[in-house]
Amino acid sequence: MTASPSTSRDMASSRIFETLKQDLIRGRFAAGEKLAISALKDHYRVGLSPLREALNRLAAYGLLEQVNQRGFRVPAMELEELDDIAGLRAQLECMALTQAFQAGDSEWESQVLAAHHRLRRADEHPEQVEEWEQAHLRFHRALLASCGSHWLLRFIKQLHDQFDRYRRLAPPNPAVRKALDRQHGELVELALSRDIRAARALLDDHIRLSHSVARGCCELPASDDDT
Amino acid sequence: MTASPSTSRDMASSRIFETLKQDLIRGRFAAGEKLAISALKDHYRVGLSPLREALNRLAAYGLLEQVNQRGFRVPAMELEELDDIAGLRAQLECMALTQAFQAGDSEWESQVLAAHHRLRRADEHPEQVEEWEQAHLRFHRALLASCGSHWLLRFIKQLHDQFDRYRRLAPPNPAVRKALDRQHGELVELALSRDIRAARALLDDHIRLSHSVARGCCELPASDDDT
DNA sequence: TTGAATGAAAAAATCGATTTTGTTGAGATG
DNA sequence: CATCTCAACAAAATCGATTTTTTCATTCAA
Known part of the structure; x- marks a missing residue:
C-alpha cells in the first residue's frame, strides 16, 4: 500500500524469494522437511535458476539449511x-x-x-x-x-x-x-x-x-x- | 588445520562462495565496484550457475549488493x-x-x-x-x-x-x-x-x-x- | 541371516544457449 | 545547440539439457 505503485518489476528470482520467504514464515512447510526442488519449480511456476538463487539466499538468511549435495531443508524447530x-x-x-x-x-x-x-x-x-x-x-x-x-x-x-x-x-x-x-x-x-x-x-x-x-x-x- | 582433512568435497558453488567471500573481505575489489559476472566466471574458472548462487548468498550475507536488473556491486565503504x-x-x-x-x-x-x-x-x-x-x-x-x-x-x-x-x-x-x-x-x-x-x-x-x-x-x- | 556390492532411478548441481533487459551513441528533431 | 529516438550492442537473467551424486532396492557371498 505504501509501496510505490509500479516502481520496477522485480526479476523472477526476487519474486520467488519473497514468496518462499513468506511461505516459510507462515509455516506452509513442515519443520525439518526436505524441499524437492522440481516440486517447488512446478508449484511456483518458475525456472530452476531463479528458484535455486532464491533458495541460496534463503539459506544465507537462515530460513533454510543447505546440505552439501543433497539439497535444501526447512530448519527444525526447537x-x-x-x-x-x-x-x-x-x-x-x-x-x-x-x-x-x-x-x-x-x-x-x-x-x-x-x-x-x-x-x-x-x-x-x-x-x-x-x-x-x-x-x-x-x-x-x-x-x-x-x-x-x-x-x-x-x-x-x-x-x-x-x-x-x-x-x-x-x-x-x-x-x-x-x-x-x-x-x-x-x-x-x-x-x-x-x-x-x-x-x-x-x-x-x-x-x-x-x-x-x-x-x-x-x-x-x-x-x-x-x- | 583443525578442519577435517577430507570430509567431503564441497560443491562448486560453496567453494566459489568461500573464495569470493575472502576476496571481498581482503579488499581485492574496490568499494562500489560493479562486478562483471562473465569476468568473474573466467577469473575463478567456474560456471555461471555456481557463480550466481554464490553471489546471491553473498548478497544475502551483506558482502554484496544486488541491483534489480543490473547485477552485483561491492558495497560502498563509509x-x-x-x-x-x-x-x-x-x-x-x-x-x-x-x-x-x-x-x-x-x-x-x-x-x-x-x-x-x-x-x-x-x-x-x-x-x-x-x-x-x-x-x-x-x-x-x-x-x-x-x-x-x-x-x-x-x-x-x-x-x-x-x-x-x-x-x-x-x-x-x-x-x-x-x-x-x-x-x-x-x-x-x-x-x-x-x-x-x-x-x-x-x-x-x-x-x-x-x-x-x-x-x-x-x-x-x-x-x-x-x- | 546378515552385510557388502551393484546398478538402475531419482535428485541435485552444473553447463551452454537463449531470452530479456539495460546501455550507448549516431542521427533526427525541435 | 540541446534533447529525443531507436538501433546495435553488452550484460544480466533465465531456460532446457547434461553431468554428477545420492538413494534405494536387489543380488550375491560369507
Missing part, C-alpha cells in the same frame, strides 16, 4: 532455539529502542503514530491476517527506525522473521491478542513522552508475552521426520 | 557505517562475553587457551598473513563460544567479517598490533579468573582500538566510481 531467538530479540530491540528514543525526531514520532494507526485499522478486519501481520511488522520497525544503526535493524528484522516462524504456529488467542495490542498503544505513548525506562520494560514484557504464547505451542515438538 | 559496525560489534561481543563467562566450563577454558596458543604461534610468521587472520578470528570466536546463543554468535561473526573489510584497508602497524596482542593475552587471563567486569572493559577497548585504526584509513574515502 524450544531451545525459540528461547534463544526471543531472548536475543528482547535484548536487541531494547537496545535499539533506547537509541531510537534518544535520536528520534518529530518525523519519527509521526511515522510511529501512522504505523500504529494502520495497525489498529488492520485489526478491524480479522479475516485479512496477512494485512495485520505486515502492519504489525511495520509498526515495530517504525518504533525502532530512528535508532541510527543499519545493522542492528537488520539483525532485528532477521530475528523477527525467525520468531514469527514459531509464533505463527500458535492458534489465534483473542485475549492475548488484546493484551498485546494494548501494549502497542502504550508503547506509542511512551515513545512520545520519551520514557525510555518504562518503554524498555514494556517492550521486554511484550516480547516475553509473545514468547510464552509461542512456547506453549512448541512444547510437543514434531519428530525429526524427513521427506 | 565512515558512518564503520562506526555503526564497530559500535554494534562492541555491544554484541560484550553481551556474549558476559554470557560466555557465566556459562563457560573447563572445556571452554581449554579451547580459549588452545586458540590463544595458535594465535601466538601464527604471530611468529608475519609472512603468513592469512594464517594469522584465521587464528585471530578463531580466538575471538572461542572466547565467546560458550555464550549459548547460536544467533548472537552468528551476528557477531557477520559483523566481524564486515569490520575486517575496513580493518584490512589499514597498513600493518607493529605498535598497534603489539598492543592488541597483549590484550588477547589479558583477555585469556580474565576469562580464566571469570572477571566479567574487567573483561568487558578490555574487550570494549580492544574493539575501540581496532576501530580507531581502521577509521584512520577511511578518512579519505574513495569516490563513487563504477566499472
